[in-house]
Structures are given as structure tokens and as C-alpha cells.
Amino acid sequence: MKAHLSRRYLFSASHRLHSEEMSTEENKRTYGKCNNPYGHGHNYIVEITVSGQVDEQTGMVCNLADLDTFIEREVLARFDHENLNTLQEFSKEVPTTENLCIQIYEIVHRGFPHAHLERVRLEETMMNSFEYTGKSS
Amino acid sequence: MVYLTRKAEFSASHLYHNPAFTPEENRRIFGKCNNPNGHGHNYTLEVTVKGEVDPRSGFVVDLKQLKEVMHREVLDAMDHRFLNKEVPEFLHRIPTTENIAIAIWQRLATQLESAKLHRVRVYETPDLFVDFYGEP
Numbered sequence: 478m479k480a481h482l483s484r485r486y487l488f489s490a491s492h493r494l495h496s497e498e499m500s501t502e503e504n505k506r507t508y509g510k511c512n513n514p515y516g517h518g519h520n521y522i523v524e525i526t527v528s529g530q531v532d533e534q535t536g537m538v539c540n541l542a543d544l545d546t547f548i549e550r551e552v553l554a555r556f557d558h559e560n561l562n563t564l565q566e567f568s569k570e571v572p573t574t575e576n577l578c579i580q581i582y583e584i585v586h587r588g589f590p591h592a593h594l595e596r597v598r599l600e601e602t603m604m605n606s607f608e609y610t611g612k613s614s
Numbered sequence: 615m616v617y618l619t620r621k622a623e624f625s626a627s628h629l630y631h632n633p634a635f636t637p638e639e640n641r642r643i644f645g646k647c648n649n650p651n652g653h654g655h656n657y658t659l660e661v662t663v664k665g666e667v668d669p670r671s672g673f674v675v676d677l678k679q680l681k682e683v684m685h686r687e688v689l690d691a692m693d694h695r696f697l698n699k700e701v702p703e704f705l706h707r708i709p710t711t712e713n714i715a716i717a718i719w720q721r722l723a724t725q726l727e728s729a730k731l732h733r734v735r736v737y738e739t740p741d742l743f744v745d746f747y748g749e750p
């Protein structure tokens with residue numbers, strides 16, 4: 478039988494929302510406080526949902542240790558306690574939480590072989606969260 | 615269609631062990647969860663049912679009935695139990711969060727009168743949960 482497994486991880490990072498394609502005025506108007514030149518930070522919670530058949534032998538969709546190891550190496554090590562604007566991943570796009578959510582989805586979708594990725598949900602604060610389920614939906 | 619979710623909590627102990635595996639395999643695959651004396655969790659259960667709103671009552675489901683079914687079928691059977699030994703489903707199946715969600719679905723699906731079961735969500739900890747939608 479098919480089940481969905483979700484796991485939540487915490488990381489902290491800073492960012493500044495600023496687009497090279499906009500004027501100073503437009504940046505201020507679009508991003509408000511988030512355009513502050515020195516940046517600011519968040520405690521992000523990323524929730525990864527994978528699905529698959531529950532293995533008869535183990536009772537699991539996938540081994541949690543495999544998922545934890547992958548997320549720690551590929552997501553947390555990359556983004557935790559970083560300034561997102563300085564990362565190569567955001568050299569060409571604004572590190573909004575939408576874009577970060579999509580990037581995390583792509584990393585897990587490409588690299589995690591043990592289960593099907595259903596959804597990445599990213600909470601920027603307790604008030605804001607974003608979900609991405611891939612290109613087609 | 616309206617969806618209604620009811621929460622409940624239960625505490626239970628379990629261990630992960632497959633007699634078909636060697637002791638080394640059991641330890642490697644299940645890690646700390648293989649400790650033969652078991653360990654416990656405070657589980658949170660979320661049961662979501664769906665249906666049309668009854669024009670007379672304004673309800674999707676009689677919440678009192680849902681509560682009773684959850685109590686009888688799930689909490690009475692699993693709360694403060696050692697799942698591996700006291701819950702029939704887990705005598706020969708490992709009580710992982712996945713299998714607990716499936717077992718709860720199977721216990722509830724036939725017992726609900728008006729509404730249809732949509733999702734069973736079981737939190738083992740606030741950071742780990744499983745959703746089961748009755749998919750084969």
C-alpha cells in the first residue's frame with residue numbers, strides 16, 4: 478500500500494530581496510523591509526514529503542536514516558547558516574522563499590533515489606509558508 | 615465537498631524488528647528503534663473525513679459519532695499499549711508509523727456512517743508524520 482511520509486527540518490539563513498532588473502525605487506516598493514541592503518534572516522522549516530509502497534519487510538516507505546542523511550548533506554549543509562545571496566544557487570535569481578522552495582525540490586527530486594518526492598513545503602516564519610509539487614502541477 | 619479533521623492523541627511503545635533479518639541487519643536497518651526492550655512515543659492522530667453538508671443538520675459528519683469510533687477502534691486498542699504485543703495487526707507486522715496509519719485506516723473505514731474517510735495522518739513526533747489515503 479502506498480503511504481506518504483513527511484519529515485521536517487530546521488535551518489537558519491539570511492537573505493536580501495533585491496532584483497538587479499529593478500530600479501532602487503522599484504526594489505523598495507516591491508520588497509519593502511526585505512530590501513534592506515544588509516539583509517535579514519529566518520529560521521526556516523522545510524517539510525519534505527515522499528511517497529511509495531510500504532515495504533513488506535521493513536514497514537517503511539523509505540529508510541528515514543537515508544532521507545535524513547541526504548537532506549543533511551544536500552540541503553542543510555548547503556543552506557544552514559549561510560547568506561543565501563552569496564551562494565552560487567542564487568547568483569541569478571532572487572532568494573525569495575518561493576525560489577528557495579523550488580531549489581530544494583529540484584535537489585531532492587534529482588538526487589534522492591529511495592522514494593518519490595511529492596512536495597516540498599517551506600515555512601519562512603510561523604505566518605508564511607510555501608509549497609512546490611513540481612513543474613506539472 | 616467539505617473536509618473535516620478530528621485530532622486525538624495516544625501514547626504507545628513499540629520496537630522495530632523483523633525475525634527474517636539477522637541481528638546485524640535488524641540493527642543496521644532499524645537503528646535505535648531495534649532496541650529489544652522497546653521505546654515509546656506520544657502519537658498525534660488526525661482523521662479527515664469528507665462529504666457533502668447535510669442540509670438539515672449542517673454537518674458533514676456527526677462529530678460525536680466520529681469521536682466514539684476513534685475512541686473505540688483506535689484509542690482503546692492502542693493508547694498505553696505495547697503495539698508489538700497487544701495490537702493484533704502488529705503481531706506479525708512492524709508497527710512503523712506507515713503501518714500504524716494503514717491499520718488505523720482499516721479500523722475506521724468500515725465504521726463511518728455518513729462521511730467518507732479521506733486521510734489518516736499519524737505524527738510519531740512533531741517532525742515526522744505519515745499520511746495514508748487508502749491507496750493500494
Ligand SMILES: [Zn+2]
Pocket residue numbers: 628647653654655
Ligand atoms: Zn519509535
